[in-house]
Amino acid sequence: MAHVRRGLPILNTPQKIFYEENGYIVIRKNVSPELLDEVTQRFIDICNGDPNHNVSVIMKDPSLKKMNAKGQYLINKFQDFAYDEGFWKYISADTVVDVVQEIIGPNITAAHSMFINKPPNADPGSSLHPLHQDLHYFPFRPADKIVASWTAIERVDENNGCLYVVPGSHKGPLYEHTYPDGFKKNMYHGIKGFDQLKRVHVIMERGDTVFFHPLLLHGSGPNMTKVSDINLVLSQLYFLF
Template sequence: MSKTLLKLTEEQKQHFEKEGYLIVKGLFSPEELADIDATFEEISRHTVPGHFEPDWEADGSDPLRRYPRVMHPHRFNETAKKYMIHPPVMQVLADLYEEEALAAQSMFYFKPPGSRGQALHQDNFYLQVEPGNCIAAWTAIDAADEENGGLLVVPKTNTLALSCPDLADSKESFTTHYVKPPKDEKAMPVVMERGDVLFFNGNLIHGSYRNKTKDRFRRAFICHYANESATHISNYYRPLYRQNGEPVDLDVNPSGGPCGDEFEVVYPH
């Protein structure tokens, strides 16, 4: 038996350990979601060098030129940092890790109508958390489904080793990496309501659909975490933060992962 759980039931924890992912509802109040709405609506109106660099003259052929991802908003916006270390989320992570979680990364995706998705991949290929693993907390700011570019997961692939990716189809994915699922294992859609949080293991193979709608964004606030006992992480994700906001500096992971190269790539979903 694990120690006393803060937020999850034993059944939820077992589902995460077996399947590699778990949806948890009710971690954000309507007021908190409205706060996130307003914060990123304001950010979307300005260029933030190194974090959010839209093409204001974009012709619409690639919607992500006008609405690229916001990278590490916690580094320049206190509201983003507050929700990256949101206590209810951090408590779920403590249940999953059986120790304190450290926040490593925040991102926000607008994913407007017509946007490409992302090919299947594994998160810890990039974060390189050792020993242990990263866990993602993917919060649906808009309802997410197969039509507007919701997530895909390949259940039970959390037990697989990290793979060196192949080249993705650039017509469907705006990143270049693709990890092929094992034979007889298929990606399944994850349908989420506004405010749902999907937690998933860093080795789980996952990706996202293209947004095929004409009028629905698929906004998401996505953060990645490491276990407190980890000693190394890829340099891009340092420093990390405790729930109380205290910074923590893990050592830089010198490993290049399964491909033998240092990857400083940050992946969209």
């Protein structure tokens, strides 16, 4: 991805140290409301059948499908939205790319992208993601030259399924992943035997972005709300050639 940085340092020294020690950093108000509105509308259009999209996989929540939910109240994930013209402004946004470059270097590629939605009224077992490491899913190395970015399109907290992390766990190895006992979404792997680890819930306001290391232990809870608002999070992964 060709991109010219704006010149000034994006992260200050305390932020850089925090990322190095904890494996993640949250940048508040990182993406503009106007861009978030565009992205949200693009998501809704695709959910409601717009055929002119370039998203590789569109996934439906099985519990909501049984309830005959439709549109954005049924779809819980897009895969590889980076190839869709409607999402390109976000992929190439200075406020996202500049931070990525500061963490891993200037020569970057968007290697994988996901658009995650946690609709209300879903079965809790189908809207959570167990503790895991992203490096488990990717062949790219070295790990220090990979970073994930997540941007909250709506406020996310413990009630509607925010991200949680184990600070400092990125300094450890890549652990064995398997299907957790009793877990309903077999497309997601997790690790066992780490329930005692202290977790930090990453509460984010609309437009906040969290950047994190691929070895960081993290997961997300279910959306326990019953309100009509959708809960959208963008996620994308960069790596350095």
